[in-house]
Amino acid sequence: MTSGTPPWQAPLASAGGTPSVSRPLNRYKGAALIGDDEKQAVLEVLDSQSLFRYYGPRPLFKVAAFEQGFAAFLGVPHVLGASSGTAALRLGLAGLGIGPGDDVLVPAVTFIASVGAIVASRARPIFVEVDEYMQLDPADLERRLTPRTRAIMPVHLNGICADMGPIMAFARRHGLRVIEDAAQSCGSFYGEQPVGTIGDVGCFSFQLEKNITSGEGGALVTSDDEVFRRAAIYSDQGGQFWTSHAGVRDNYGGQPVIGENLRMNEITGAILGCQVAKLAPILERIERNTGIVRAALDGVEGLTLPPRVPQRDRHALGVLLYAADAEQATALVQALQAEGVPAAKVYGGQPVYAARQILNQWTIAGGCPFHCREAFPEPVRYEMGMCPRTEDLLGRAVGIGVGPFYTEEDLDDIITGVRKVAWHMR
Numbered sequence: 001m002t003s004g005t006p007p008w009q010a011p012l013a014s015a016g017g018t019p020s021v022s023r024p025l026n027r028y029k030g031a032a033l034i035g036d037d038e039k040q041a042v043l044e045v046l047d048s049q050s051l052f053r054y055y056g057p058r059p060l061f062k063v064a065a066f067e068q069g070f071a072a073f074l075g076v077p078h079v080l081g082a083s084s085g086t087a088a089l090r091l092g093l094a095g096l097g098i099g100p101g102d103d104v105l106v107p108a109v110t111f112i113a114s115v116g117a118i119v120a121s122r123a124r125p126i127f128v129e130v131d132e133y134m135q136l137d138p139a140d141l142e143r144r145l146t147p148r149t150r151a152i153m154p155v156h157l158n159g160i161c162a163d164m165g166p167i168m169a170f171a172r173r174h175g176l177r178v179i180e181d182a183a184q185s186c187g188s189f190y191g192e193q194p195v196g197t198i199g200d201v202g203c204f205s206f207q208l209e210k211n212i213t214s215g216e217g218g219a220l221v222t223s224d225d226e227v228f229r230r231a232a233i234y235s236d237q238g239g240q241f242w243t244s245h246a247g248v249r250d251n252y253g254g255q256p257v258i259g260e261n262l263r264m265n266e267i268t269g270a271i272l273g274c275q276v277a278k279l280a281p282i283l284e285r286i287e288r289n290t291g292i293v294r295a296a297l298d299g300v301e302g303l304t305l306p307p308r309v310p311q312r313d314r315h316a317l318g319v320l321l322y323a324a325d326a327e328q329a330t331a332l333v334q335a336l337q338a339e340g341v342p343a344a345k346v347y348g349g350q351p352v353y354a355a356r357q358i359l360n361q362w363t364i365a366g367g368c369p370f371h372c373r374e375a376f377p378e379p380v381r382y383e384m385g386m387c388p389r390t391e392d393l394l395g396r397a398v399g400i401g402v403g404p405f406y407t408e409e410d411l412d413d414i415i416t417g418v419r420k421v422a423w424h425m426r
């Protein structure tokens, strides 16, 4: 390469050139900030010998403190810690009273846990097309409505927000409840409102990859007293400890039910209490880093990016590009990966219903929701082609991950790598 030639005109790494990104990237978010605060908080719990949230030799009530801190951050009255994000979704559905005989509208692009939670509740997922930001498309809701639809589960994927305004308007018009799966978008804002606080109930995951983390963990948030009470007792064996006040069992919390144990433990609560305090700076860095990459790629010849939607994509955890067709998208991903750019097809380019277990409706024990004529007299069929627009978008979409702790050099090199591939493939 002659001096003065822009770096993106260098030979492609896939053709024997030097990769643009030559060091490992730290893609972690909250995990990257685990340090002395978390260590100290965990040691306090161990010293107290009180690892259970409700009692112990010297209980510190770290889960309760986390719940209060997270509630204050989000500005909601109720937060319930849970053992995972999937548990939080189960609890959200239980809180709303969703079960056999009910259909839940869910986007065709999501992690399988959204679908798993609906099926574990013995309700049926009905798949809805996504928009160009890979979020549930409100324009498709009317067409997917069934006589059994009781709820919508928008999923805020990869830090971007589903378009909650029209989704909420549709839900209210049709008397539907809304459960937000905000597992991947803790702290993202839809306009002025944090996701998870817009629908009837919101669910978060604190698994290792998430904005804040305790390795495993989840939380449900709601402003609805009754949804909270139902979720809380269900998470606690139907009301084992939650219904006890002042050491007296069953003197509070209304009628118990037969439930499960989906509770959060004190070690998890201790870590999350520290992580919540770090969420605002993590979000600032997410906004900054994605903003830098997004701005640098805007208008580059050969790249198609959906227009910015500041109301929804402020805290996006990366940048989405579209190729002309699926074949070109595959070539683009290969060339980007050879450059060391963290690029991939979104969920491998497949809708969630492409999973064999969903297409074939394989559950662990049969019965509701797929083999249960009493609750669902008309069977539902899943097949490829159900959401053609989504399948087309997924085939052509390429996601580039941007982490809050990428360095300036990382960001520069990623931008160079993408520009290089775009220049060679234009």
Ligand SMILES: Cc1ncc(COP(=O)(O)O)c(C=O)c1O
Pocket: 084, 085, 086, 087, 110, 111, 113, 114, 155, 181, 183, 184, 204, 205, 206, 207, 216, 217, 218
């Ligand atoms: C969209 C979505 N929903 C739900 C979950 C489930 O969360 P967990 O792994 O904490 O059960 C995840 C986890 O990755 C997710 O990405």
